[in-house]
Amino acid sequence: MVERKVEAKRRLPPLPNAVPGNVVTRLPPEPSGYMHIGHALSGLLNYLYKEMYGGKVWLRFEDTDPRKVRPEYYDSYRDGYSWAGIKWDHEKCNSDDMELFYRYAAELIESGKAYACACSRETVRRLRSEGVPCEHRAQPVEVNMELWEGMLEGRFSEGEVSLRLVGDMASTNTTLRDPVIMRIVEKPHPLKGDRYRVWPTYDFAASVEDAICGVTHVLRTSEFMLRDELQDLIRSYLSMPNPTYVEYERFEFEGTPVSRREIRSLIERGVVSGWDDPRLATIASIRRRGIVPEALREFVERYVALTQSRKVYSWDLLYAINRRLIDDRAPRMFFVKDPVRIRLEGAGVLEVDVPLHPNGRLGARRLRVSGEVYVPAEDVRTVGPGGALRLKFLGNVTLRSVSDGDAEGVLDVAPPSPGLRVIQWVPVEEAVSVKVLIPGPLLNPDGTLNESSLEVVEGVAERAVSSLEVGTHVQFERFGYCVKDRSPNAFVMAHR
RNA sequence: GCCCCGGUCGUAUAGCCAGGUCAAGUAUACCGGCCUUUCGAGCCGGGGACCCGGGUUCAAAUCCCGGCCGGGGCACCA
Missing domain, CATH: 2.40.240.10 (Ribosomal Protein L25; Chain P)
Incomplete structure (x- = not known):
């Protein structure tokens, strides 16, 4: 073995509040589209920190919007994470815990922290933007409970009544203005069929799940930044512990579109051949163009920073690592x-x-x-x-x-x-x-x-x-x- | 419109919180040389950055204020 240059290998920076042996992180994909390099990088971060300190990592599908979830994407993520070299310790779907969400929702109603709101979607939006509460907020617990049961029993149709959190209607953090936490969706879920018609929204599902999974560190991209406060608030109502948040800007690559909407349009217009076109940054694409998973891992260790400044990586950075990795074995x-x-x-x-x-x-x-x-x-x-x-x-x-x-x-x-x-x-x-x-x-x-x-x-x-x-x-x-x-x-x- | 967040070589980062050791380190890209029966790998060398303006201080990339630019959020999506 020839020893490589002793360039001090850059390691991941220390994780705040990490207790060795007890770091629990998570991979939280929404199975509504193909996995791309950004998911892999973020997943690797969650995995590598868990490895670094010792602990567990969850694969948890955020699948509480039956309209968006599609069955084939669950495997796209499982395959993608496996390919990236990530081994997860536990796996579940948020949709597995519906009874649990119902129970916590009832608890919130009983403690006066949630109410059933019959405002139209438009009214909710207007009042939230104005920072003004609606009439339903002051309803007695019994009325709320009655309406909630009505939701569960199918006495209302989609959009008619929803459950809202008692937040802070005047907060400058707009996510706190009494967000909807449970709503009716009249569309069968690809995994659960028509067993449920009342579904939790993201913030409710995620905050409860992070707590019951014992997640200690939430490493995610910074579009979630404003939700930290909301998710902490939900857990405080439920006497649940909060995780440590580490948020960073999403990973972009030069000349490469990231949004699903944009990619879909390129496919429809025939500009690219499909989701695995080698010019794209989906997992299927980068595999096809010969990026090896070890390169992704090293890329994370060397070049990724947990900061909130905008990052647009040059492909050259990844290529250089990849080239060195495959050079020895490429005939x-x-x-x-x-x-x-x-x-x-x-x-x-x-x-x-x-x-x-x-x-x-x-x-x-x-x-x-x-x-x-x-x-x-x-x-x-x-x-x-x-x-x-x-x-x-x-x-x-x-x-x-x-x-x-x-x-x-x-x-x-x-x-x-x-x-x-x-x-x-x-x-x-x-x-x-x-x-x-x-x-x-x-x-x-x-x-x-x-x-x-x-x-x-x-x-x-x-x-x-x-x-x-x-x-x-x-x-x-x-x-x-x-x-x-x-x-x-x-x-x-x-x-x- | 309102609210957050950010700005260090082309790119990605280290440094900033605890001001001096930073005439700013590293990787990649670029240029040159060596090596090589590849234009690859490897080795050696080179140029290249603290957004702007004020302030505080003996001293500012680091602290404060303003400006400019960039990103994000404001869904019964996640």
């Missing part, structure tokens, strides 16, 4: 873009063993040449007739004549002559056509669509690339690191 192969055929005069039939990696640990493949090879047009153009090139591991070739797409040369099977450009080559007899997708930024710096975000490079490669398994990394010499894609002889470039 070197020859891919020639814009191929020019060179006829090698009097070369006969040759067989050479070409190492699969300069580290010598990956073995070699045998290439057979009978008189003709493909080389990149650019190299031929640069040297011109009379010039010479080194065909890596094969020999030195002096070009006699060069015409469009064709050239004649004399091969000298000898050690490399100093000063010659060393290039990759593909024997004509075993050349297969290969297509490489090169993803670039979808968005320009000004936010407009980059019209040339996907470059498709065609060329030829040695036959061995055909038998590569999907997802395998290779380095096409002098071209870049690529991953075998799912269609035959197709690759996606990860990075140079």
Whole structure:
């Protein structure tokens, strides 16, 4: 083992109020869309802190809006977190605890901390923005209880009556202005069917769940910042302990749209091919473009800060880590873009063993040449007739004549002559056509669509690339690191 | 509109809370060199930043005020 440079590996900063052995965090996805890199990074943070101090991490689906939840997304998150190397200790869905929410809701009503409100959605919104309570707030407990039971029994339809928390209608923190905590949703839940029609809203479900899961640290993005106070208030009404909050700005990447709405629109307009288009930052996309999970983990440790300043990461930061991680195991192969055929005069039939990696640990493949090879047009153009090139591991070739797409040369099977450009080559007899997708930024710096975000490079490669398994990394010499894609002889470039 | 939060090399960060050791460290990107039968990896070197203006202080990236710019919240979504 060669020891790497002793660059002090950056560790995660200490977690406030962390008691070793007793740090409980959580992964709280809403199963309403595909998982993306931001979820993975945030999940990794929750996981790594739990690992760092010792404790537990929950996977808890925030699925209390039957209208948004879709069954296929639960697995998208399970798969995504697993892929990212996260092992969770417990798993549950908020929708598993409906009876519990009903019980706590009743408790809040009895203690005068919640009331049944029959205002229209519009009225609620207006009064909240004005900071003025409505008539229902002062109702006696019995009336509230009666209405609440009516909600549960189906005596009201959606939107007619909802349960509101007694907060602070005049607070400058608008989330505190008597938020709705239970509402009727007349749509079956994908997991629970039509068993329930009264559902908790996010703040109620999350604050109760965080407490009963024993969550000690809530690490989340800062759009939730204003809800800390609300969620603490809910728990105080229920005599439940509060967690420590650590909130940070969401993770964005240069040129890459993050919102589901935006991505969906790009798909519908045919700008990208789907949720796993390599230009996107969904888990499916970054896997397809060859980012390995260890790179994500190291990225979190090295570059992520738990601050509230805006972050737009450059992909280069991730690529550099990824490149180092895959370099040792990515076999070197020859891919020639814009191929020019060179006829090698009097070369006969040759067989050479070409190492699969300069580290010598990956073995070699045998290439057979009978008189003709493909080389990149650019190299031929640069040297011109009379010039010479080194065909890596094969020999030195002096070009006699060069015409469009064709050239004649004399091969000298000898050690490399100093000063010659060393290039990759593909024997004509075993050349297969290969297509490489090169993803670039979808968005320009000004936010407009980059019209040339996907470059498709065609060329030829040695036959061995055909038998590569999907997802395998290779380095096409002098071209870049690529991953075998799912269609035959197709690759996606990860990075140079 | 109202309410929060933030602004350190191109990018991401360290430093800020406990002012001096910061003529600001690191990574990446970029430039140059070495090495290499790849334009990869590795090694060496280089340029590059405290948003602006005031104030406090012997001393400000660090504290205070204002401005500018950026992000977020104001759902019977999460």
